[in-house]
Amino acid sequence: MLIDALTLQLGYNASLVAIGAGLLGIAAGATGTFLFLGKRALVSDAVSHATLPGVGLAFILMVALGGDGRNLPGLLAGSALSAGLGLLCVSWLTRRTRLSADAAIGAVLSVFFGAGVVLLTVIQTMSGGRQAGLDSFLLGSTAGMLRSDALIIALGGALVLAAVLVLRRPMALVAFDAEFAAAQGMNVKRIDLAMMGLAMAITVVGLKMVGLILIVALLIIPPVAARFWSERVDHVVLLAGAFGGLSGYVGAAISATAPALPTGPIIVIVAFGLFALSLLAAPGRGVLAALLRHRRFQTRVHLRQGLLALAQGQPIYEPLTLRLMRRAGYVRADGVATEAGRAKATRAALDERRWQMLRGDPRHEAAAARYDGLTPLERVLTADQITELDRGLGPEAAR
Amino acid sequence: MQLELARLDGQAPGAATAPQDSPLAIRGLTVSYGEKPAVFSVDATFRPGSMTAIIGPNGAGKSTLLKSALGIVTPLSGQVTSWGRPLNSQRHRIAYVPQRASVDWDFPTRVLDVVLMGLYRDLGLLGRVRTRHLEKAMSCLSRVGMEGFADRQIGQLSGGQQQRVFLARALAQGADLYLLDEPLAGVDAATEKAIIAVLKELRASGCTVIAVHHDLATVTDYFDHVFLINTTAIAAGPVAEAFTAANLHRAYGGRLAQTPVGTVA
Secondary structure, three states: OHHHHHOOOOOHHHHHHHHHHHHHHHHHHHHHHHHHHOOOHHHHHHHHHOHHHHHHHHHHHHHHOOOOOOOHHHHHHHHHHHHHHHHHHHHHHHHHOOOOHHHHHHHHHHHHHHHHHHHHHHHHHOOOOOOOOOOHHHHOOOOOOOHHHHHHHHHHHHHHHHHHHHHHHHHHHHHHOHHHHHHOOOOHHHHHHHHHHHHHHHHHHHHHHHOOOOHHHHHHHHHHHHHOOOOOHHHHHHHHHHHHHHHHHHHHHHHHOOOOOOHHHHHHHHHHHHHHHHHHHOOOOOHHHHHHHHHHHHHHHHHHHHHHHHHOOOOOOOHHHHHHHHHOOOEOOOOOEOHHHHHHHHHHHHHHHHHHHHHOOHHHHHHHOOOOOOOOHHHOOOHHHHHHHHHHHHHHHHO | OOHHHOEOOOOEOOEOOOOOOOOEEEEEEEEEOOOOEEEEEEEEEEOOOOEEEEEOOOOOOHHHHHHHHOOOOOOOEEEEEEOOEEHHHHHHHEEEEOOHHHOOOOOOOEHHHHHHHOOHHHHOOOOOOOHHHHHHHHHHHHHOOOHHHOOOEHHHOOHHHHHHHHHHHHHHOOOOEEEEOOOOOOOOHHHHHHHHHHHHHHHHOOOEEEEEOOOHHHHHHHOOEEEEEEOEEEEEEEHHHHOOHHHHHHHHHHHOOEEOOEEOO
């Protein structure tokens, strides 16, 4: 069943939904990268919660006008209006009052969401309101989604993606260095607003499928996961798009296999899987790689200190040092130095003496800056320079 | 040392700079972050081809003066012109080097990418980065001695190296006026030497350099003009005339017992 869903064998509608979710995910990941890098991730949470009263009001208005309250374009238009209002509130509160961004976000988020819940309750008591399905805007659902709905989502995602492509340079520059951007004559406030507007568009477009509570996850988790893999903005954007698209596509496919599975949470769980994988396994910034690097460094430090202790005839008590020295074959099981260990220790001691000599010599200032207690001097100076340095050490160096 | 020698318009005696010739002319600039002005009614006319240090105590409005002149901070009032025209129409001729601490150095970008930001005006929104852009960026990196670091993540750089990369980005803009906010703050001696050498090269090629500077001991060696500020403009002019013990005392008050140009009585 799941294989069928993933290979688009569940029928035209389910396939359209999966493709729509994939496109939405790509656009969300790419847009979210700029929010994340600009440290604006939580603003999108306020914006998404601010959609709810708009959905409720649009429903009431459409029913009052004698139409179908569940008309998706109508509901999305309403949600966009109230999300836009929420965004302006956050931006106004942070700029014009002494409220910090987190307080402004918290206030707008809870007030708008509370108002939305009240409206939903009112709608549920309305006579003749074909209210079934409005709460699917909270957690998202693809069950009973119309073909036209899926098309709207796919088209919206594609449009946002195109806008991100056009605005990627100014948005990256403002996220990295807003002062420089302003000095170049860019309108930082407008670019910021455009970025938030794109996030709002993702929220509105993804409302039906992912739901307003979890859409922020689709904006933020993919870029956070992508960040583990790359040190370049453009690559992070591409990867975040790929992660988001994969989450959307696979999540929608899974939820299509059973009518009771809410789509939003499934998509987010898939995205979280990608995040967990990145957190652990990514080279460079991943946790495992960092742990390995740390262990390797620790081993070098302990071996070096052990060898220096040997050279000075000091006993080694530190258990880790002893274990590493034994494993390297520098000391025997009873702690007595081996032939190889003594030779290594003499070289380490000489290296250390040369370094100390070098660090006291102003002519070697640049080389001395590379001292870390571990790097052999041969990697910093040429053989000739070391011979020259050894003259200062006197007969000791020949030992 | 006579106070009268220090003139408030940054001109050398006998060679007055008219505002329409000045790469940066400021009139009545006032900036306030709250009720208290950070910069109050400052006039300044910077001389073309000069290298000016903006000096003053902490919180005197040095950085704010630069930022508000460029419109990064919106001033309460005041007028800024470049070469006699509104500054906005001359931005392509102006390069700005912000304080190092103002950006997130863990940002996912490489040294070369930062320098390429100086070419965004050339690149436009969708233009591809071409070989000539890369060559330009690399040549700017080598001018600050950082060509070997092009592929490094910026977070791996030392403070001095970060500052040099910022300078390279400004060089890539190919501007005629360079504004630098504390370019020597917290950098190593080698970087300081390299930065000053590049700035002097710029001046020699006819560019104008204005830098917020904090180290009074090096003003005479590095700069030819000074602008002293403590919320209001205190003094301005060639170093020999304006960088006097009396002016420093007026700018710094009692906080400065010993100045590089003599003890304040």
